[in-house]
Structures are given as C-alpha cells and as structure tokens.
Amino acid sequence: MNYLLQLVIILLLTKLGAHLSNRLNFPSVIGELLVGVIAGPAVLHILTPDTFTHYFSEIGVIVLMFIAGLEGNLSLLMKYWKPALTVATLGVIFPTMSAALLCVYVFDFAWSTALFLGLILSATSVSITVQVLKEMGRMNTREGAIILGAAVADDIMCVILLGICVSLFGSGAAAQQQSAWGMAWPKILFFILMLALGKWFVPRFISFFNKLNASENETTAAMILCFGFAAIAVLLGMSDVLGAYFAGLAISETKFKESLALKVEPIGYAIFIPVFFVSIGLNITFKGMQNDIIFIILLIIIAVLGKQVGGAIGAKFFGLTWDESNVVGAGMVSRGEMALVVANVALTANLIDKNHYTAMIVVTVITTLIAPLILKLFIQRTVKHGEKQSTTEINDQAP
Template sequence: MTYLAELFVILLLTKIAAHYSVKLKMPSVIGELLVGIVIGPAMLNWIHPTTFINYFSELGVIVLMFIAGLEGDLKLLIKYWAPALTVATLGVIVPTGTAFLLCHNLFNFSVKASVFMGLVLSATSVSITIQVLKEMHRLNTRAGAIICGAAVADDIICVILLGIASSIYGTSQHESIWLMVLKMFLFFVIVLLIGKFIVPKFLSIFQDLNATESDTAGAMILCFGTAALAVMMGMSDVLGAYFAGLAISETDFEDHLEDKIEPIGYAVFIPVFFVSIGLQISFKGMQNDIVFIILLIITAILGKQIGCGLAAKMFHLSWTESNVVGAGMVSRGEMALVVANVALSSHLIDQNHYTAMILVTVITTLVAPLILKLFILKSNKKVAAKDAVSIDNE
C-alpha cells in the first residue's frame, strides 16, 4: 500500500470510528486506537508501522501536546506544583517497585532486567489523557492541572532514573547524570526566557508579515523549534511542544491561534498518532507469556492508579478527584518505549519480553481513557447530587 493509500485509509476509518465511539458514549480516541489494531499486524495486516507512519505520528503527538499547552493555564500549573511533583514521584515509585518485585521474585529475572522492566512501567504519557480531558471539559481544573504538571515531572524523573540505571549497569554509553540534570535545568531556563521575552514579540512580527497564515506559521515554528530544543537537551519533544503552547497561552494570540491550529492537528496528524499505537500490537507468540503480560498490565494500571491517587489525596483532594488524577497517569507512551529499547539493545531482555513490554504499554494506553472517563462521570454525578441537595435545602 502506498503512503497516500495508507493516509486515505487511516483518515477515513478514524473519523468513522471516532463518530461511533462518541455515539456509544466512549472517548473518541478509543475508536481511533482500535482502528490501528484492526488494520495493523494484529488483525487485517493492511498497514505496518513504516517510517512514514512513524514520522507522521510523531508530528501528531507534538501538535496534540502543543494544543494542550495552548489550552493550558500556567497560573493553575504553578499553583499546584507541589501535588503534581508528589503525584509524579509516587507514580514512579509504586509501579517501578512493584514491577521489580514481580519480575525478580516471581519470574526470576536478573536484577538488571527487573530494574529496566520497572522503569518501563514508571513512564507516563498524557497525550491521550489530554484528549479525554479536553472532550470532557476537565483540562483546566484542579485535577487537570495536577495531571499535566505531574506528567512533566514524571518525564524528568524517568530520564534521570534511566541515566542512573544505564550508568550503574554499564548498558550503554550514556553521558553523566549530572550533565543530564544540568541540560534539563538549562532547558527550563531557556524556555522560561523565550516564553517571557521572545514569544510575544516573535508572534507580533509574524502577524504583520504580508504572507498567507503567517501568524499560524509563526506559532508552528515556535512549536517545532522548542520541541527540537527539548530533544537537544535530552528531554522529550512533546515536552518542548507543550511548553511552547503554554508560553503562547499567556499572550493575546491564544484564542486566535488555537482556532487555527486545532484543525491542522485533528484533521490529519493526530489521528495517525493514535492509529500508530494500535499498529504496534501483535499477538504473535503472546500465548507463551500470557500470565506474565496479564500480571504486568495489572501492575501497570494499579501502580499508577494507587500511587498517583494516594499522592493526590495527601493534598486534600476528594477520593473521586484523586481517582481522576490516578487514572490520568495510567497511560504509557514514548518514554516507556525508549526504556524498553535501551533494555533490548543492551541484551537485558530478549525479543519475546520486549514484545510483551510493548503490548503492556499499548494495552494500558487503550485502557487508560476508559478508566479516566469512568471516574470523571462518577465525579460529575457526585457534583450533580451535591447541587440537588443544596437546591432542596434552599
């Protein structure tokens, strides 16, 4: 199938699947993820994760997180930095520790392999969570701000832990941990200065250019430029894109640019990203590790749900809100795949267990939006019940 035919099939089927997902009262992203499973190697085998799909999906997740930043509230993020950091920390400790004990004690993995297995389960990717929060109008709430802040902290913690583990076990030629931390610190300083002093002037200049959609182009230049800077500094590209959007959200250009950029992302790039996740699933050889995979999936889900939920509860959120935070951190993503690739290339795990980890990553990503929607609906019911009681008492 040519790349144009692949794009035709993906865009057609994702929009139809998203439509029926919404009709069935499920997040639209579920339909798009399932399209990837159905047309990919797991079932029909029409489309494979080619270089074209990989690059297109990478652009999709970058644009998605850029839009999330545009719709974000920097003041809300700053306000809830302490619970966000605590949520990220416990959200790493609980699943990593549990997975280590599971792999080392129950399945007799080496200490090295168990450490890396645990690190795979520690990584959070909120790109899909962001989509569900947007659909359910929960992005700019206390729980939404904590999830976004915790995802940023989680990414940093995972990078640091990966560097430490690689240095200790000598699995690859990684730079020193202190250099990595210094580069991360410099990244945040540079982004802060760019956001405060350069972004407003840069967009003003582009708005005055006599060129078609120059202001939109200016925003996308900032998005990709900051994403590239993040990669240079050893961070995730989606983190850079998110901060670029957040910087623009503090300017007068926010609403105008949001209306321009959302169609670009949701019409073409973002659906390919969601499908690409489903394309990574293959059931070949799965029967040999079925018990291992099931236990890891349970560990991955409960580890984040319990760890992050308890951390949120420590800051006096209701149990319902705490569960929303926990569910919002369940999804895994690119950082989990990075850790799994490091473990495979360093011969700490074999190909079968690598496939198992990819399956765990994808399945938790599929399950996460369903769990999140369930807790949000439960939260909505409690709010409605409280409102009804207060009206009766008046």
C-alpha cells in the first residue's frame, strides 16, 4: 500500500477509535491500539507493519516521551526517588521470579531460559501510561512522579540483569561480546551526560537558537534536543525514549517550557503519536497461538499481577494510600520497547526459540493493551474515594 494512503487510513481510524473509546468511557489510547489489532494482520489485513510504520512509530514514541518530560516536574521526581527505586526493585523481582518459577516447575524449561523469559516481563514502558496520566490530569501527582522515576530505574536494572544473564548463560556472538561491566559503564556515562547537558547546555542552546533570524527557532531547537538526546541514549545502550524524556525534563526547568509545550504537542499528536499506538496493535497475530495458549495466558496474568502487586507494595511502604499505591502498580504494568529488546537478545543468544519469542511478543502486546484499562480504573477509584473523604471532612466541620 502507498505510504501516504496508509498514513491517511491510520490518522482517520485512530481519531474515530479514540472518539468511540471516549464515548464508552475508556482511555482514548485503547481505541487507537485496537485500530492496529483490527485493521492489522490479526483481523482485517488492511494495514501491515512495514518500514514506514516502524520509523513513524519510533518518532511517535520519542516525541510522546519528550512531551512527558516537558510537562514533568524535576523537583517532584527528586522528592520521590526513594519510593521510585523501591517500586522499581519490587516491580522487577515479582514478575521475573514468578515467571521463571512457572516456566521451570510447570513447563519444564531450563533455568537459563526461564530467567530470560522472566526478565522480558521485568521492564516497564511508560509511553502509554503517560498518555492515560495526561488525559486524567495525574502527571504532576506523587503517583505520577513515582511511576516515571520507577520506570527509569527498572530500565537500568533490566539492562544490568540482561548483561549478567547473557554473560552467564548465553552462547554465540551476543554472549561473547557482552559482560556485566561492559553493559553497565555506558549506562552510568549516559546519566552523567544527561545531568550535565540538561543543567548547562540545554538552556544556553535554546537561548542561542532564539536569537537567530529564522522562523520557529525555539521549536526547532527543542526537536534537535529531543532527537539528539535520544540518539545519545541509543549510542550508550539505553532506550531512545529515555533520552527524549530527559531532554524534555531539562527544558521543563527553563523559561521556554510553556511556549514549547503548546508548539510540540500538536506536532506529536496530529501525526506521529497515533502511528505509534497503531503499530503496537499491528504486531499482534493469532496464527499458531492455540499451541501456546495456556502458556501465554499464565504469563499475561503474571505480567499484570507481578507489576501491579510489586509496585503497589513498594508505594505503600512510603505512606501512600492503597488507592494511590494501586495507581502506581497499574502504571508499571505496560510493557514495550525494552521487553522487545530483551526478547531479541535472548533469541540471538540462543536462550529461547522462535516459537517462544513470538509468544513473548504476544504477551507484551496484550499486557500493553490491558494496562490502560487497569490504570484508569484505579485512578477513578482514587478520585472517587478522595471526593468521599473531602465530603466527610466538610460534614464533620459543619456546625
């Protein structure tokens, strides 16, 4: 199909899908994800994953996370670093070990394969979580800050554990080229660079561009920083969305924050971000799934409950209510690019076969579809209980 026609179909269907989803009181992102499932290889075969959707969706998720950083609050993130680290740690341990134990004792996998399958479920992708938090006005709450901080932390943990597992269990080129320290030091360098560039380079760069005699100087400067930070992240072995998020976060500390948010959001939400959400649904196919259906269902349950329970318990340790803790847990459920990276490394290192690789992709995508529904449910409960509490307090104070 011509790529222009493909783009027209995606933009048209995603807006209709988002409209219907909102009318049914679901997050709009659910409608956009389902467009990919229904119009893609799983059902109607109207759309298929190709080079065009791949690169457009890559830009979409990068811009989405850049916007999340731009609307972020650095002081709030720093304030909640301890609960974020705790949530991340428990959110890695619970699903990884649960999945590994299931694979070993129920499906007779070797421990090396089982640990890799568990590790695929350990990484959080907050791209879709961010969209739901934005829609429901919960980005700059302590739950939102903990979720974003924990997502950064568990990405790092996942990468370190990946390096250890490959060096211990892997075979072939992937295992020979990787070591725990070899994978860890570029990540350390990444965070040092992000902090240094964010503090000293970003505000000066935008100020310099602002003085140029050209149109949309600030917006261009922001996009250069967005994609530049994303490129640095990839070069140092981190997720590109993490670099984009830090670029947005750095700009959020400057005087350009408000004006740039108004200009960058239309760029993302009009074209690129809808393609990203559709591309997730396009990765689903039901062919051959019947052979692994029990395996897939059990792993989906573990993927959801592992993050939900681990994240909620971690947040509860730091004084959040159970409603707020469940929001944090639900915000950690979504999987994405890091899970796909781990699955690909496991396949390359001959630790899983192609059938189980496909099964893990299906688990990742379906978990990502479920995550926004769970998150919205818990946010609504938090708001509802908060309103009840406010009403009770008012009544108690009445003469």
